[in-house]
Amino acid sequence: MPDDIGKKLVAAMKDPNNLESQESIAKAMELTRAYASSGSTTHFSTVTKLFYDLFEMFETGKDPRTK
DSSP states (O other), X not given: OOSSHHHHHHHHHHOTTOTTXXXXXXXXXXXXXXXXXXXXOSSHHHHHHHHHHHHHHHHHSSOGGGO
């Protein structure tokens, strides 16, 4: 299994039948969708960054802001 979070995300998106990261994707997608629909976004890149950070948080259990 890839250690890099980006590789895990790509692998999970390419193979939706692999259940290993699907829960993290679902949670990140739900929270990102709520944020994007709230009208608080000022630029599209904030939405993608938020999704990536949330996915990382759900996969690793660590706060991505502590990098």
